[in-house]
Structures are given as structure tokens and as C-alpha cells.
Amino acid sequence: MHKFANPARFIRLSDLLLPWLMAVTVILLTGGLYMVFFASPDDYQQGATVRIMYVHVPAAYMAMLGYSVMAVASASSLIWKHPLADQIARAAAPIGAAFTLIALITGSLWGRPMWGTWWVWDARLTSVLILLFLYLGYMALWEAIEDPIKAAKACAILALVGFVNVPIIKFSVDWWNTLHQPASLFKMGGSSIHPEMLWPLLLMIGAFKAYFFVILLWRVKTLLIGRKIRALRMAQLGDN
Amino acid sequence: METFFAMGGYGVYIWPAYAVSLGLLLVLAWQSWRRMRQGQRLLEKLEAQNPRRRRGGHVTTSGDVG
Amino acid sequence: MSLSSVSARKRRRLYMVVGGLAVLGVAVALVLTALEENIVFFYGPSEVKEKQLPMGQRFRLGGLVEDGSYKMLPDGITHAFAITDGAEAVQVYYKGLLPDLFREGQGVVTEGTLRPDEVFMATEVLAKHDENYMPKEVAEALKKAGTWQGDGHGVSGSGDTPEKGEGEAVFKGQ
Known part of the structure; x- marks a missing residue:
């Protein structure tokens, strides 16, 4: 594990991975979008609006995966003081927030024609809105605390406390009566999506996942570079 | 063609959903890339000003996080 | 500082994080149970x-x-x-x-x-x-x-x- 802990080695490894990840993102996204619009059938109940699912479900999935990455990184920062953990957690936040926002907006655009409303305060929708606020609060906390060590610690604790929301989101549709339908993809006994509709969905999930890691690596690199710039400037100040 | 864009009357919901999603992802990618390039250029400039401390792209692991 | 004391501190931090999350989880579960009436979106x-x-x-x-x-x-x-x-x-x-x-x-x-x-x-x-x-x-x-x-x-x-x-x-x- 600590083999990748050295920031210089991390940058070298990510430079090696990035071209591949970017290619995978572009290929999966192109293939996924082609299938969504040209090679997938209308739903028997929902007609063409089922196409919103192919962006809504992957975005919602990434919103939760992003927060899980943030929480695991925060835990390894607090417990093992892993030297890259803070940067990974911090880099994941804006990406997760973007996916959460996408899930909320596309869900609203889907809910209006199908449910008959843009928004309801049911357990699923409300807990996802809370997820967005957790992301935004986490990002604000990093900016608010000047001392980077203190900021890292406070943010890691916030990320871990907020993690209780993730299982609540996942199981909200099972625990309480909600307007939102139960899970289709990740559920016991296999998915309840027809294969013709499952393929574009899986391609879009793959594309979003590859995109997530491209941006994550870019942002971790940016944070490491920023740290080095600050160290260099301090050294220069000391010299003069 | 027109029926394709109409999406059975749901085009007004489907197209904005995709426009907003891809737009947000593109903006985030562009912003992340630009900030990384800016950082890289600044770092190169600082290292050129201070060649004594240059250690072949090795990033310091000391104290300061973030 | 000896190596063992470092790993002991890591273990203590691990217990603290896991314990903290467990306590938090129980507290949240209790609150959600108490609030069930308000969280339920509709009645059958x-x-x-x-x-x-x-x-x-x-x-x-x-x-x-x-x-x-x-x-x-x-x-x-x-x-x-x-x-x-x-x-x-x-x-x-x-x-x-x-x-x-x-x-x-x-x-x-x-x-x-x-x-x-x-x-x-x-x-x-x-x-x-x-x-x-x-x-x-x-x-x-x-x-x-x-x-x-x-x-x-x-x-x-x-x-x-x-x-x-x-x-x-x-x-x-x-």
C-alpha cells in the first residue's frame, strides 16, 4: 500500500494510467450515448423518458461511490496518516458533488413527466439533497481552515460523520414508503432491467467511472503540485 | 429526424437532462485540467528560478498538506 | 519513538474511528426510528x-x-x-x-x-x-x-x- 504513498511515484503512476483512462472514458461514453439514442427501445410504461435513466442512475451511483472514496480516504488519513489520503479525499469532493447535482437535476426532469412533480420531500430525494450539502460543506470546510493539518483533520471527521448518509440513501426506498421506486440494478436476485436496456446503462456507468478517476488523478496531482509550490516558496523566503 | 428529437413528446425533458449532465462534466473537466496546467507551469517557473533546489521532479513529502 | 508504540497508536486511532462510527450509526438509527412517522411519504x-x-x-x-x-x-x-x-x-x-x-x-x-x-x-x-x-x-x-x-x-x-x-x-x- 505504501508503495504508492510516495507522491512522486504516485504522479509517475498516474501519468502512466491517465491516457488509458481518458481513452476508456471517450470510448465508453461514445458507445453508451450511441446505444442510448439509437439502439435502445422505449420502455413499456415510461416510453422515451427511460433514456433519462441512462444518465440519472450512473450519476446517482457515482455520487455515492465518490462519497465512499472520500470516506475511505478520510479514514486512512485519520488512522494511518497515509500521506496521499487527504489529497484523494479533497479531490473526490467536487467530482462527487457534480454527480450529485446531475442526479438531482436529471431526476427532476424525469419526475415531472412520469410522477407529475419536479420534486417531493420523500426519504430518497431528501437524503440525496443532504448528500449534496455534505459535499458542499466539506469543500467549504477545506477553504475555511487556514492551517492545512487542522483542515485535513476536521474535514476527514466531517466526511466520516456524513458517511452514515450513504447507507440511508441506498436503503431509503426499502425502509420507508417513498415516491421513488426501489433499486433496479443493485438488488438481490439480479437486475430488473431488460438486457436491451441494461447494456447502455452499464456502458454509461463505466464511462462515468472512468471519467471520475481521470478527474480524480488530475485533481490529486494539482494538490500535490500546489503543496510543492508552497514548499518551494517557503524555502525561497528562507533564503532571502 | 423530427420524431427523433421529439422523443415521443418527452424531448423537452430528455434533451435538457443530457445537456445539463454533459455540460457539467465538461466544465468540471476543463476547470480541473486548467488548474493542473497552471500549477505545473508555475512550478516549472519556480524551479527554474531556484535551480539549487531542483531534485528531478521529486515532490517533497514533508509536513504541509493540501 | 519505538515502532511498536507507533502501531499501537494506529490501532488506537482505528478503534476510535470504528467506535465513533458505530456510536454515530446507532444514534442515527434511533433518531430515524423515532421519526419514522415523518419520514414515511405515504400511508397504505x-x-x-x-x-x-x-x-x-x-x-x-x-x-x-x-x-x-x-x-x-x-x-x-x-x-x-x-x-x-x-x-x-x-x-x-x-x-x-x-x-x-x-x-x-x-x-x-x-x-x-x-x-x-x-x-x-x-x-x-x-x-x-x-x-x-x-x-x-x-x-x-x-x-x-x-x-x-x-x-x-x-x-x-x-x-x-x-x-x-x-x-x-x-x-x-x-
């Missing part, structure tokens, strides 16, 4: 009958639109249908636009008040869709083959699940 017909909700109080009623129950009242603007969970059914009147997904056998959530004659006067009707996605032809083929188990089983009312709601169109892997 059985719950409504058994709870004896006070007349005139606004609440949401959800379930399946009973097959064959829909009709337009003679006034030409009031939709009348029954919401069922398989065990109990409640008659609903609603004046207004129905959502696209509204149909018999499909899930709905309505908001309104109960009249003394036990008719639910809805001011809002939302459609609830289930978690099954399939092309039209496949749905028709399933119906023809007799393996269809009814629409709208996305709705789980109260304790007793309707028999017809048990059905699941499951597409295994591939």
Missing part, C-alpha cells in the same frame, strides 16, 4: 383504516389503482378510482390533471383529506413507477405467456403485501 389503505386518522387532516395515501375501479363522475371533471394494497381499498375523488403514468394497476400517491363517508378527496395525484424496465414487445410477450405478475408492484403499502405485488420481472445477468 390498510394503515389508513387501522390508524383512524382524524377527519379533515391532510395526509398522503398511496397504493395501486384498483383494476376496473376508474371512472369519470357525471360532472365530467372528477376522476374516481380506488386505491388498494390488496387487503383494503379506499375510494378516491380527484379533480385535476392525472400524470402520464396514471393507469389501473399502477402505483399512485395522492394527497388530500378523508371525508366522513370514507372517500378520500385528493388535491394532488402523483404516479409511482416500479423498478422494472423492458421494451413494450417483451412486456406483451410476458403477458401472453402468462408469466406476467401484474404492474405496479413498486408500491409497498403496510404489512400485508398484496399477492399480486409479489411478482418480479427479473432479468438475470447475461
Whole structure:
């Protein structure tokens, strides 16, 4: 594990991975979008609006995966003081927030024609809105605390406390009566999506996942570079 | 063609959903890339000003996080 | 500082994080249980009958639109249908636009008040869709083959699940 802990080695490894990840993102996204619009059938109940699912479900999935990455990184920062953990957690936040926002907006655009409303305060929708606020609060906390060590610690604790929301989101549709339908993809006994509709969905999930890691690596690199710039400037100040 | 864009009357919901999603992802990618390039250029400039401390792209692991 | 003391401190931090999360999880679970009444988005017909909700109080009623129950009242603007969970059914009147997904056998959530004659006067009707996605032809083929188990089983009312709601169109892997 600590083999990748050295920031210089991390940058070298990510430079090696990035071209591949970017290619995978572009290929999966192109293939996924082609299938969504040209090679997938209308739903028997929902007609063409089922196409919103192919962006809504992957975005919602990434919103939760992003927060899980943030929480695991925060835990390894607090417990093992892993030297890259803070940067990974911090880099994941804006990406997760973007996916959460996408899930909320596309869900609203889907809910209006199908449910008959843009928004309801049911357990699923409300807990996802809370997820967005957790992301935004986490990002604000990093900016608010000047001392980077203190900021890292406070943010890691916030990320871990907020993690209780993730299982609540996942199981909200099972625990309480909600307007939102139960899970289709990740559920016991296999998915309840027809294969013709499952393929574009899986391609879009793959594309979003590859995109997530491209941006994550870019942002971790940016944070490491920023740290080095600050160290260099301090050294220069000391010299003069 | 027109029926394709109409999406059975749901085009007004489907197209904005995709426009907003891809737009947000593109903006985030562009912003992340630009900030990384800016950082890289600044770092190169600082290292050129201070060649004594240059250690072949090795990033310091000391104290300061973030 | 010896190596063992470093790992001892790591272990202590691990216990603290795990313990903290466990305590937090229990606290949140307790709060959510206490607040269950407020988190539940709607009541099913059985719950409504058994709870004896006070007349005139606004609440949401959800379930399946009973097959064959829909009709337009003679006034030409009031939709009348029954919401069922398989065990109990409640008659609903609603004046207004129905959502696209509204149909018999499909899930709905309505908001309104109960009249003394036990008719639910809805001011809002939302459609609830289930978690099954399939092309039209496949749905028709399933119906023809007799393996269809009814629409709208996305709705789980109260304790007793309707028999017809048990059905699941499951597409295994591939």
C-alpha cells in the first residue's frame, strides 16, 4: 500500500494510467450515448423518458461511490496518516458533488413527466439533497481552515460523520414508503432491467467511472503540485 | 429526424437532462485540467528560478498538506 | 519513538474511528426510528383504516389503482378510482390533471383529506413507477405467456403485501 504513498511515484503512476483512462472514458461514453439514442427501445410504461435513466442512475451511483472514496480516504488519513489520503479525499469532493447535482437535476426532469412533480420531500430525494450539502460543506470546510493539518483533520471527521448518509440513501426506498421506486440494478436476485436496456446503462456507468478517476488523478496531482509550490516558496523566503 | 428529437413528446425533458449532465462534466473537466496546467507551469517557473533546489521532479513529502 | 508504540497508536486511532462510527450509526438509527412517522411519504389503505386518522387532516395515501375501479363522475371533471394494497381499498375523488403514468394497476400517491363517508378527496395525484424496465414487445410477450405478475408492484403499502405485488420481472445477468 505504501508503495504508492510516495507522491512522486504516485504522479509517475498516474501519468502512466491517465491516457488509458481518458481513452476508456471517450470510448465508453461514445458507445453508451450511441446505444442510448439509437439502439435502445422505449420502455413499456415510461416510453422515451427511460433514456433519462441512462444518465440519472450512473450519476446517482457515482455520487455515492465518490462519497465512499472520500470516506475511505478520510479514514486512512485519520488512522494511518497515509500521506496521499487527504489529497484523494479533497479531490473526490467536487467530482462527487457534480454527480450529485446531475442526479438531482436529471431526476427532476424525469419526475415531472412520469410522477407529475419536479420534486417531493420523500426519504430518497431528501437524503440525496443532504448528500449534496455534505459535499458542499466539506469543500467549504477545506477553504475555511487556514492551517492545512487542522483542515485535513476536521474535514476527514466531517466526511466520516456524513458517511452514515450513504447507507440511508441506498436503503431509503426499502425502509420507508417513498415516491421513488426501489433499486433496479443493485438488488438481490439480479437486475430488473431488460438486457436491451441494461447494456447502455452499464456502458454509461463505466464511462462515468472512468471519467471520475481521470478527474480524480488530475485533481490529486494539482494538490500535490500546489503543496510543492508552497514548499518551494517557503524555502525561497528562507533564503532571502 | 423530427420524431427523433421529439422523443415521443418527452424531448423537452430528455434533451435538457443530457445537456445539463454533459455540460457539467465538461466544465468540471476543463476547470480541473486548467488548474493542473497552471500549477505545473508555475512550478516549472519556480524551479527554474531556484535551480539549487531542483531534485528531478521529486515532490517533497514533508509536513504541509493540501 | 519505538515502532511498536507507533502501531499501537494506529490501532488506537482505528478503534476510535470504528467506535465513533458505530456510536454515530446507532444514534442515527434511533433518531430515524423515532421519526419514522415523518419520514414515511405515504400511508397504505390498510394503515389508513387501522390508524383512524382524524377527519379533515391532510395526509398522503398511496397504493395501486384498483383494476376496473376508474371512472369519470357525471360532472365530467372528477376522476374516481380506488386505491388498494390488496387487503383494503379506499375510494378516491380527484379533480385535476392525472400524470402520464396514471393507469389501473399502477402505483399512485395522492394527497388530500378523508371525508366522513370514507372517500378520500385528493388535491394532488402523483404516479409511482416500479423498478422494472423492458421494451413494450417483451412486456406483451410476458403477458401472453402468462408469466406476467401484474404492474405496479413498486408500491409497498403496510404489512400485508398484496399477492399480486409479489411478482418480479427479473432479468438475470447475461
